Amino acid sequence: RHTLSLRVQCSQPKQVAISLHQMMSQSQACLIQLRDTGASQSITGPSCPDTHIHNLRRFQMIAAIKAGVNPSENSSNQTSLWDLSSSFFFAGTVITTIGFGNISPHTEGGKIFCIIYALLGIPLFGFLLAGVGDQLGTIFGKAIAKVEDMFVKWNVSQTKIRVISTVLFILFGCLLFVAIPAIIFKHIEGWSALESIYFVVITLTTIGFGDFVAGGSEIEYLDFYKPVVWFWILVGLAYFAAVLSMIGDWLRVISKKTKEEVGEFRAHAAEWTANVSAEFKETRRRLSVEIYDKFQRAASIKRKLSAELGLNPTQELTPGKRTLSVNFTDERERDALPTLTKNGSLYLNGLSPPDAGGEISVIEHLN
Structure with a gap:
């Protein structure tokens, strides 16, 4: 041979x-x-x-x-290359959509079967991955709940407890599915630490470049090595799916809180606008009422003075009659003027009674 x-x-x-x-x-x-x-x-x-x-x-x-x-x-x-372990590993890389490319079908029958297997296997593997992710999340959730209870006894705030539990979940998962497998691959495959971590991340993110493949070297492997690697890929993908789902939940919560805060801000802005508008309308109404009252009082005083003087309130002051200006706030100027009163009455607009010698025009200045 x-x-x-x-x-x-x-x-x-x-x-x-x-x-x-x-x-x-x-x-x-x-x-x-x-x-x-x-x-x-x-x-x-x-x-x-x-x-x-x-x-x-x-x-x-x-x-x-x-x-x-x-x-x-x-x-x-x-x-x-198509022994039992290699075939099992190839089937796993197909349904996980990793596709390293180190093993691929070359016959027509193999290619046809691979197409049918991928179309049927990938959706079914999605259900399997979701179930494994839920179980894994339940296991981690119970462990994290115990840690949260311990922090509650220490009177730690709920926000800090949630942050600490999330960080512990991520760190423990990275240790279990990234660090430990990288050490194992480094020992078995003979890779460096960087190459091992690189292979783990590229595999669990389903990128699968194929430049580094577990079980692809020219060394003798145990029969169960590749099936164990595929089982690690399954659980690791479930963990990464749980982490991505957690990140998605965080983003949805943040988006919901942001929308609520924006809604509250809009409500406060609308309320403030309504209050300002109402206050403006009330102020305008109050000022209008005050100004109207002042005009009414002024008109009432005018009518009263006109009634005391026996004058027509509608008669206007003509330019020819504006010959004298009197400021009643200055006592000296008022004393210097001629006598304008008779029997306690004030003569305005040059309209004097018949016994007055002439017309006198008086303009009243009110301070």
Whole structure:
């Protein structure tokens, strides 16, 4: 049994078909001799030259490639990449949408089955992931509740307790699903600490570049190694889903509080606007009433004075009659004026009674 570690590079498929047909015809004699002499004896002789043996090996290699073997990635002594653990790991990477790419179907039947399996398996895995995430959240919730009870006894505020419990949940999850697996991968795979953490994060975020794959090295692994890795991927994805769900809940709560605060602010603004408008209207009404009362009092005083003087309240002061201005607040000026009263009456607008010598125009200035 020969172990082939070759890379096939050909850009013209027609030439490959012609060469394959020639090799099949040339190697027919070698195959007959191999059947007759047995596999233990060497294939030599005029009927089977070295070129035919070389072509036979090339034919075997091409047949292996068509059967699904990738020679560029099969440099170890493994006869097939599709053993039970590798197949299980590949199936897990398909439904988790990670898709490392280190193993992929090369046959038409394998590709068709992979399409059907992905279309059916990915939605079902979503339900499985949600269930595992709920159970994981319940387990972590009980543990965090005990811690919160301990902080309550210490008279810690609810806000601080919620922050501390969330930080503990994230730290414990990172320790369990990131730090410890990174240490294990570093020890088994021979990676550095950075490469191990890089692989863990890239895997659990379902990015899956494929540059680092657990179980893809040329070392002998235990049979249950890859299934255990896939189980870690399942639980780790559930944890990351729980963390993302928690972040989503936080964002919804913050958005709800923001909307409530904005609503309260709008309500306060509307109330303040209504109060200001009402106060403005009340002030305008009060001022209008006061001004109206003052005008009414002034009109009443005018009517009273006109009645005492026997004057017509509707008569206006003409420019010709505005010959004298009297300020009753200055006693000296009032004494210097001629006598304008008779029997306690004040003569205005130059309208004097008949016994007065002439018309006197008086303008009253009120301070």
